[in-house]
Amino acid sequence: MTEKFQTLRDNAAMRWTALLLLALAMFCAYIFMDILSPIKDLMQTHRGWDSSAFGTMQGSETFLNVFVFFLIFAGIILDKMGVRFTAVLSGVVMLVGGLIKYYAIHENFGGSGAELWFNENLNYIPLFEELGVSPFYRGMPASAKVAGIGFMIFGCGAEMAGITVSRGIVKWFKGRETALAMGSEMALARLGVATCMIFSPYFAKLGEEINVSRSVAFGVVLLCIALIMFVVYFFMDKKLDAQTGEAEEKDDPFKISDIGKILSSLGFWLVALLCVLYYSAIFPFQKYAVNMLQCNLTLNPGTGFWASNSVTIVQYIVMLLVAVCSFASNFIKTNKSMKYGLMGMAVIALVVYCYMGYMRGTAETIFAVFPLLAVAITPILGNYVDHKGKAASMLMIGSILLVICHLTFAFILPMFKGNAAGGTIVAYITILVLGASFSLVPAALWPSVPKLVDEKIIGSAYALIFWIQNIGLWLFPLLIGKVLTSTNPEGALAHELNYTWALVMLACLGIAALLIGIYLKAVDKKKHLGLEEPNIKE
Numbered sequence: 001m002t003e004k005f006q007t008l009r010d011n012a013a014m015r016w017t018a019l020l021l022l023a024l025a026m027f028c029a030y031i032f033m034d035i036l037s038p039i040k041d042l043m044q045t046h047r048g049w050d051s052s053a054f055g056t057m058q059g060s061e062t063f064l065n066v067f068v069f070f071l072i073f074a075g076i077i078l079d080k081m082g083v084r085f086t087a088v089l090s091g092v093v094m095l096v097g098g099l100i101k102y103y104a105i106h107e108n109f110g111g112s113g114a115e116l117w118f119n120e121n122l123n124y125i126p127l128f129e130e131l132g133v134s135p136f137y138r139g140m141p142a143s144a145k146v147a148g149i150g151f152m153i154f155g156c157g158a159e160m161a162g163i164t165v166s167r168g169i170v171k172w173f174k175g176r177e178t179a180l181a182m183g184s185e186m187a188l189a190r191l192g193v194a195t196c197m198i199f200s201p202y203f204a205k206l207g208e209e210i211n212v213s214r215s216v217a218f219g220v221v222l223l224c225i226a227l228i229m230f231v232v233y234f235f236m237d238k239k240l241d242a243q244t245g246e247a248e249e250k251d252d253p254f255k256i257s258d259i260g261k262i263l264s265s266l267g268f269w270l271v272a273l274l275c276v277l278y279y280s281a282i283f284p285f286q287k288y289a290v291n292m293l294q295c296n297l298t299l300n301p302g303t304g305f306w307a308s309n310s311v312t313i314v315q316y317i318v319m320l321l322v323a324v325c326s327f328a329s330n331f332i333k334t335n336k337s338m339k340y341g342l343m344g345m346a347v348i349a350l351v352v353y354c355y356m357g358y359m360r361g362t363a364e365t366i367f368a369v370f371p372l373l374a375v376a377i378t379p380i381l382g383n384y385v386d387h388k389g390k391a392a393s394m395l396m397i398g399s400i401l402l403v404i405c406h407l408t409f410a411f412i413l414p415m416f417k418g419n420a421a422g423g424t425i426v427a428y429i430t431i432l433v434l435g436a437s438f439s440l441v442p443a444a445l446w447p448s449v450p451k452l453v454d455e456k457i458i459g460s461a462y463a464l465i466f467w468i469q470n471i472g473l474w475l476f477p478l479l480i481g482k483v484l485t486s487t488n489p490e491g492a493l494a495h496e497l498n499y500t501w502a503l504v505m506l507a508c509l510g511i512a513a514l515l516i517g518i519y520l521k522a523v524d525k526k527k528h529l530g531l532e533e534p535n536i537k538e
Contacts, residue, residue: 008236009172009240018172018233019169019185021232022087022229022233023165023188025087025161025165025226026161026162026165026188026192026226027188027192027195029094029157029158029161029189029223030190030193030196031195031196031218031222032158032222033192034192034193034286034287035215035216035218035219036054036058036216036287037058037197037200037287037288039212039215040287040288040290040494041291041494042204044494045494046210047143047144048141049141049143049144051484052481052482053481054287055478055481055482055484056135056137056140056477056481057148058287059135059474059475059477059478060135060149060152061151061152061158061473061474062470062474063474064155065156065159065467065474066470066471067128070159071156071159071160071163071463071466071467072259072463074463075163075463076460076463078460078462083167083237084233084237087164087165087168087233088234090157090230091226091227091230092157093157094158094227095223095226096153097150098150098154098216099220100146100147101146102216102219104143104147105143105212105216106213107211109146116142118142118145123136123138123139135152159466163463165185166449167462168233169182172240174450179385179386183439184327184378186378187374187375187378187379187439190370190375191323191375193286193371194371196219197364198315199215199312199316200215200218200219201362259457259460262461262464263464266527267451267527268452268453268461268464268465270519271448272464272465274517274520275469276471277472278399278402278513280473280475280476280509281509282434282438283473284473284506287477288477288484288499288502289370290364292409292503294494295495295497295498296409296414296499297363297417297420298417298418298419298420299363300361302361306356306359307360311360315353315360315365318352319353321345321346322349322372322375322376323375325349326342326375327375327376327379328342330380331379346376353372357424366427367431369432370438371435371438373432373433373435373439378439381394381440385534387534388534391444391448391531392520393521394440394444395440395445395513396521397440398438398440398444399510399513399514400514401437401440402437402509403507403514406504406506406510407507409503410504410507449465472509476505476506479505484497484499484502487500
């Protein structure tokens with residue numbers, strides 16, 4: 001007898017296809033988000049960006065979201081206009097911002113009238129300067145200023161996309177595998193981090209002459225693909241609404257009192273604070289991680305095959321093999337031989353990947369393992385939260401691992417300076433554990449939000465959490481840059497910086513997140529918020 005589906009949402013293949021479209025779009029966005037991170041040293045030598053300029057530009061991504069409250073407006077747009085309209089809009093905004101950033105970093109910008117104007121202007125912005133939150137400063141390279149403007153616009157689109165994707169997953173998976181879907185989306189999206197770490201330096205160094213603008217061009221092409229994914233999703237989502245009779249636009253107008261309802265929830269505030277503390281210790285770190293490894297590891301750059309462009313492609317294929325095999329093994333329930341066979345292939349491929357990274361002797365290929373363990377275990381954790389619960393407990397475990405990893409980077413890794421093999425092994429293990437810690441948050445935190453607020457205002461709830469999170473994502477890239485500048489000698493080379501105090505600062509964020517997690521679990525037990533309960537009621 002053939003099973004009949006009432007809507008696309010009831011068809012597992014179709015709802016997971018919708019998820020794949022959203023995840024691929026975020027995969028492309030994640031690549032552009034960190035497109036300059038693995039080439040921080042090249043930006044210093046080829047564009048004159050020191051740590052302060054680099055950190056200020058990287059922090060600009062969330063400036064408009066925080067200080068112009070764009071994320072709040074994005075939540076209102078999402079609640080009023082629906083998922084599909086907001087998804088396409090976010091794709092367009094990301095692409096516009098990406099094109100501006102590309103123009104700023106392109107070699108034709110140097111010596112142009114635009115460079116002269118930006119050198120002489122935007123050195124003082126009233127009010128923002130007095131508050132100490134100006135996105136620019138006197139002496140900041142003009143290319144960094146314009147790149148910052150483009151990154152601000154991109155950041156508006158990226159964060160709008162983030163809340164839209166979360167809302168879209170809730171729409172397609174509510175009452176089903178919500179945590180598994182969110183965890184899977186983030187696992188795939190975070191492969192963008194590894195892709196960025198491998199291919200951004202690849203394109204910058206392609207050919208006989210280094211050209212950092214090629215890396216950004218690669219990211220812009222992917223933003224075009226992200227927009228296409230959102231357009232395809234638009235038509236799928238429209239067909240779903242036609243089947244269900246649901247209206248994309250809400251009949252009830254948005255009211256300021258809706259935000260009041262959200263802000264009056266203690267559970268919401270604890271989740272939001274935990275989010276900003278945890279993510280502030282991860283995303284800003286990603287922007288400096290490659291340079292941190294360059295400063296703390298003894299790297300022996302490979303020669304011959306290991307220095308060729310072809311090894312980059314081979315290593316990326318091996319990385320995809322790790323991701324595909326480990327991810328697919330989570331969805332095989334009955335055939336245990338196939339399940340363990342895929343897991344075994346993933347482990348072997350991971351070892352091969354790590355060996356290739358060691359032989360290449362480049363920090364970016366070492367840090368690229370960051371999301372691989374997360375890809376493997378995020379679906380497991382999401383499935384566990386769906387059927388067993390314990391979301392608050394997972395958040396606490398993630399915070400503990402976060403603290404351990406940053407302290408290892410700060411104090412243990414430098415002890416292996418001079419020992420190429422030992423330092424690389426310590427770096428690989430720590431990065432993989434940090435990635436595992438990172439996977440605990442999307443699997444546990446984001447599916448908990450619908451339990452804390454009314455469904456009608458869930459878009460605004462996600463927007464408020466993302467806005468609070470963006471405060472940290474704006475502040476800490478800037479702070480890391482300033483800490484590096486103040487704790488290192490003036491004129492220090494890009495590969496000779498001391499990262500100890502910057503890493504200690506990030507570890508303190510993890511400690512604060514752990515304390516919030518402990519309190520959140522106590523509040524959940526007292527007020528029965530349901531955070532420790534499964535999403536799927538058996």
